[in-house]
Amino acid sequence: MVFIKDAKKEFLDQIINKRVLVFVHLDVDALCSWKILQHLLHCEHILYSVIPINSKQALEDAYNQHKQVANNIILINCGATLDLVEILQPPEETIFYLIDSLRPLEVRNVYNGIQIKIIVLQNELGIEQKLVPEYEDIFDEEEENDEENEEEEDGDENLDEEEPERNRSKRKRFDPEYLEKMHAKREWESKRSKILFEYYKYTYHRCSSSLVLFDLAWKSAKDNNDLLWWSIIGLTEQLINCKIDRDIYTRYVVELNSHVLRHNHRPAVNALGTSNTNPAPDDVSINCLKISHLDDLNMVLLRHWSILESIYHSIDLACLFKMWTNKGKKKLNEFLADLGLPLNECKQKFAYMDSSFKNDFKMLVASENIKEKYRYDENFIYLSTFIASFGYTNKLTAFDMAYAVEALMENVDGEKNLSDKFIEALNCLNRENLKALECGIETAKNHLKKIYQQIQNFIDMNQIVASGPFLQVFLEEGSNENPFFSQIFTSKKLARFALQSYLALTKGKKVRNMPLIVCIPLNESNTLIAGVPPYRATNNTENCFGLAFDEAAEKTKSRVNFSYFDTSIIEINNEDKSKFLDALVAVMQ
C-alpha cells in the first residue's frame, strides 16, 4: 500500500535539495494546508513552483506546461480521486505526493507504490488502509496480463499471433478445467464489481489536509502558533461545507485544543510562585497571535454584524424560526424579547452593543426555559471553536476567517483570474494584512445576503419541487447572480440552505430523507447541476450523486462534463438536461 507511514522521513526528507511542483486546489482547507506546507518548504529552502487549480482540465494543462520543472509533485486536495498516472502520463522518475481529504481514493492510485505516495494522519493510518478494498479482490495479476494482451492494438503484435490465440481459445472452450476456471473468474468479477460499486458509491471526506500537514510540522518540531491557527481554519471549513459531521469535528477540536494549550500557555504567576503585585495577564507583545478555545454561538459572523442580521443569515437559526414567513419574523422578535434585548440594540452592530446586553445574551440563550420554548438544544446553539486575537483589532473566530477566505475565493466581482483570487485569499490568511481581512468579511456578508435572497425567492415562488426520489430546484436563466451561484462551494451552500428551508416549511414524512439537486444555467448551452445528500442529524456527509450522475449520463448518452474534483457537481448540455434528469430519477429509485 502506498500510504506513508512516517511522513517526515518518507516525504520531507525525500524532497530536500530537490525542486518541487505544487498544485493547490482552490478551497479554504487547501489554502491553509498550502500555507503550512509553504512554511515547511521555506524552512528547508526547497525551491518550488506553485499553481492554483480549479478543475481537472486545469490540472492537466498546468501539468503539461510545467512538467519538466520537477520530478516531485505535491497535490493538495486534488487528484487523489483520479487515476493520475493514466491522465497525466508522467515520466517514470516522477513521484506524486497526495494530501487529500476527499474519499474514496482511486484504487489505482492506492496500489501504485512506485510513483504515488499518499499522506494521511498517522493515527488514522490503520483505518484508511481498511477503507480501501483488498488488492486481491480488485486486481488479478494473471487477469491483468491477459487484459493487456487483448488491449494491445499498437501493431506490436502480428496478425498471425492473434489467429493461433483464437484457435487456442476455441479449443479451450470445451475443456472442463477451463470451464471451471471461467466460472471462478466470472464469480470473482461479479464480486469485484460489487466491491468497487460499494467502494465508489459514496463520496465523503476524512481528516482535513491542513490537519495532516500540521501533524507533520509538529512531528518535525517546526510548528508554531500561526500554523496551528491555519489548521484550525482548515478544519472549520470542513464543518461549514458539511464535509464532516459535528461529532468528528468535535473530536478534532479536542485534539487541536491540546496543541492550542501547548502554544498559548500563559503563566499566571511568575517563576518564584508568588503572585505579582500588578498581575499582568499577558507578558508577551500585543502583536503576538493568541488563540483560545471558545464555545461560541452558532450565528454566522456575529461579531461583524448586528444580532438580527446574523440570525437571519445563519442556516440553522433561519430554518428554526422559518424566517421567510411573517410569522417567523414575529417569532424572532418574540425570541429577542424573551432574552431581554431591545430591538434597536439588536439592530446595532454587535461590537457596539451595550456590554451588559452582550454578556446576558450569551448566557440567556442557553437558559432552560428559552431552549424548551423554542425547541432547540445546547448543541444546536453552541458551537465549539477557537478565537484569535492579535494587535489592537477585534477578535476573530475561526468561522469568521473561514467565511472571509472562502468569500474572497468565490468572488466573481471584478474580473480576476484564478491566480489573483488565490493570492488575495492567501493575503487574507496573513495576519498583517488587515485590509484584506476586512474586505473578505464584507464580501462574505454580501454573499450570505445574496444566498438568503435567492432562498426567499425559491420559497415565495415554490420553486423547490419533489420529483421522484429527490428534490429539485432550478434557477432562472439570465439572472445576474448565476455566475456567482455556479461557483463550486456556493452552489452547494445554496442547495443545502434550500433543502433545510424546504424541510422546515413542509410536513411530509416522505421528503425527510430526500436529497436535493440545484440546476444553475451557466451560459446559453450549459447548465451546472449540484447535488447534496439528505439532511440528517448525523451522517449527512456521504454524497451518492457522483455515481448516480455517471450512470444517468451513460444511460442517456448525454454530454456531461465532470469538470470538478467533487463528482457531485457536473456541467451538462442544455439539450440533454431533461432526459438526463428523467434517467436520474430512474437510477435513484
Next chain:
Amino acid sequence: MLCQKSFELIKQLDSNFSNAHELSPFNEDNVRYTFEECKTLFAQNQIDVQPVLQGDNSNLPTIQMRHAALQRNKRCLLTYVYTRMNWVASLRFELATVVAPKHIKANMSDLEVVWFQKYSKTLANYMKSLSQATQTNSGYIYPIDLTQYTKPPKSLFIHVRCLKDYGEFELSDGHTVSLVKDSQHYLLASDVQDLIKQGILEHID
C-alpha cells in the same frame, strides 16, 4: 529670439525626467538648428571683431551679446547631451540589462546606442577585474556584479509571481523554470532580481 531652440531642448529634458522617467526621442532637428545658429553667430562675430582690433569699440556690445548667445547655446547643448548620457548610463543599473529594451532604444540616437554598448563593456571589464582580485588559493573566483543587490538583501530565496509570459528561464544551478503568466515560484533571489527590476516578475511576501 536667440537660443530659442536650444532652450526648447532643455525644457523637454525637464518635463521628461522629472515626471515621466522616460527618454524622449533624440531631438535631432533642434540640435542641428542650434549648430547652425552658432555657426552664423560666430561668423558674424568674426566680421565684427575686425574693427575692434583696430580700436573702434562701437561694435563691442554686439559682439558681447553674440558671444553670450554662443555660450548659452553651448551650455544648453552640453547639458542636453550630458543629462541624456547619464540617464542612459543609469539604465544599465536600473534595468540590469546589457541590451536596451526596444522602446527605449528607439528613442536613443545612434551615438547614444554605441555609447551604451561601450559603457556596458567597460562596466563588465571593471567588474571582471574586481572579481579577479577575489581569486582564492584554490582558484575559485567569486563573480562580482555591481548591478545586483542595490538594496541590502533580506533573504536568500524569494517567492515571486510572473506578470508576463517570459518562457524558459535558466537558473544558476542549471535547472529551468517555465515562466508562464500568473505562475508562482520560490527561487534564489540573486537569480530573479534582474527580472523583478524589469517588471517581469513580482515579489510577493
Next chain:
Amino acid sequence: MQSDCYKNGYFNIQDIMASQERISCKFEIEIPNMGFLDSSSHDSNLKVGSKLDLPYWLIKAIYNEKFKFVNIDLPKWYKKFYHDILEADACVVDLRKMGPYYYDFGVLLLNLVETDIGLNIAKTLLSCFRSRFRRIMDLSAQTDHRDLYRAISKLDYTETEMYKAGQLDANGFIRWQRREFCKLLPSIIVTANKNKRKRTDSNGD
C-alpha cells in the same frame, strides 16, 4: 542618477531654466545689428531708448555697473510693493504665479542690482522662505498629494522639489513601519510607464 556633483553648476537644468527668465530693460546706447531683438522696429540696429524684455543671461553679458548702457527695471515681483506683501504674510502668496523660479531668479538678480536694493531683495527672499518652510514640511508629511493639490499649486519650483523630497521620505517611513522594505521593487522606469506601455502594446497588437 549618477554624478550629482556636476549637477549643481554648469549642467544644472534648474539654473538654466531660471536664467531664462526675462527682465525688462532700456537701452541707453545704440547697438548695431541687434535690431532683430526688437520685434516692433524694423531697424537693423537697436535704437537708443528701446524697451525690451530680454532673458537674464543676455542682460548679464552686457550689463556693466560703470558704463550702464542698459538700464534694468526690476521685475515687479521683486519690488518694494511685493516685499511688503510677503512681509505681511508669506504663506498665502502664490509664488508659482510670481515666476515658477522665484527664489533662483531672485538670487541671480542680485548680480545685476546695486548693493542696497540687492540686500533688500536678499532679506525678503530669506524671510519668505523661512516662513513658508514650516508649512511645506507639514504638507509633505501628509501622504496623499491629491488632497493637497490646491496648496501645492502655490509653491514655486524649489519649494516643490522640497515637498517631493519630504513626501518620498514620509512614504519611505511608512513602508519601513509596514516592513515593506524587504520587498524588491521593479525599477521606476517600469512603474512610471506601465500604463503607457499597456496602451502601446495593445495598439501594436
